[in-house]
Amino acid sequence: MYTEKVMEHFRNPRNMGEIPDADGVGTVGNPVCGDLMTIYIKVKDNKIADIKFKTFGCGAAIATSSMITELAKGKTLEEALKITRGNVAESLGGLPPIKMHCSNLAADGLHAAIEDYLKKREAEK
């Protein structure tokens, strides 16, 4: 059902965990629907210096969370905001059609974390 790449990320998720003093936190999804993820970012010089995730959900939800952390790490905020759901699925060698909508939330989670960071910075000014 899943590609080797999805299973590999499910087996060995990258950057799993929390960042207690994160600069931005984004939570998307809903446990009622079966998928919930939180993305934590640390920003330095307008770049994503560190990123971690925690996810409740199916194999695709965990693998996409892991993949987004790899795609976003080291990128500028502008570059990171351009990462789409499609990019995540593509990097994993594709997802089953039924999973494309419900479990492919990681890009939304990353964007929510960046927006949280930008909002906080705006508030500090």
Added chain:
Amino acid sequence: MRRVYMDHTAGMPVDECVLEAMMPYFTQNYGNPSSIHSFGNEARRAIDEARSKVAELIGAEKKEEIVFTSGGTEGNNLAIKGVAYRNKDKGNHIITSSIEHMSVINTCKHLSKQGFKVTYLPVDKYGIVDIEALKKEITDNTILVSVMYANGEIGTIEPVREIGEIAHSKGAFFHVDAVAAAGQIPIDSQDENIDLLSLSSNDMYGPRGVGALYRKAGTRILPIIHGGGQERGLRSGTENLPGIVGMGNAAEIAKAEMKTEAERLSKLRDEFIKGILDSIPESYLNGHPTMRLPNNVNVRFSYIEGESLILSLDMEGVACSSGSACTSKTLEPSHALLAIGLAHEEAHGSLLFTLGKQNTEEDIKYVLGLLPNIVKRLRAISPLTPKELVN
């Protein structure tokens, strides 16, 4: 790697003896039972013999009360649509339960678009059908009550005898979907007030693509498949000869082995359930603790999701199912789990093991050795898990 199959509700292996009994009917005895010649006679005799064996498994009075079908889904369709269409003049009300198989629920939904009124009875937290609700809802307009013998997903066994009695008190026919129960626990159709009963061959180690409907003499139904008038006009189409022979053989073996196998599986089941609940915090049993199919273990774990549990077990060679939305085609969690009162997020965390003949105590120990760590790992990934459970 060790491979452990615990998904028998999804599909069963065909018993070796059954397969052996079927083989001559592909290449040697291939006659059509409707033919007059000796080839036809041989085929007819084989089908009659299979009919008797199926009749004996479920306590039918006569073998002629067995109609062979293509499986459980067709049996349920034939029973429900068959009664509805044939008894329209008597009434238009059908009563069923909220935990039936989709082949019952969706057939009823189809009929409700054609002028029939359907009542879905609630169940208690264990999945037992609400008898008081049945007594309240049944009227002289009710033509059919359809309740399953046991639920294949949560394992709960229903009080069918009592339900049948209530159905008959208002002159309604009583249909029982016995796909999950047949071959595992004793069924006595006559004694249990059953007019129609659906069976599937593969759910008792027979081949796929064959099943049967018991129709007690005098139960008025119309066919749903029309053609050459086979199966006393109730199921047209040339008989699936090897399949029917296989199902008859499977029924015979199931009847002979039932007592010892049910005892063996019940013991493994209880050991498995206890092992899970004892070793994993915030794990719970779904379904009834004692009124339960011998092969059924359905549990749930807080804070994690079933599909990731299945994938994790699959990586260790263990095959099972879940009621999670993520494993269904509709992206809805199991209706049976919701009917027993679970919240969506609780249903997502469910795991279903259905044991079978080849499962041993070593298999149970193997899975019990893996499961706590798998649950722990997924809980560490989940943002919902309370801190004290992670460490």
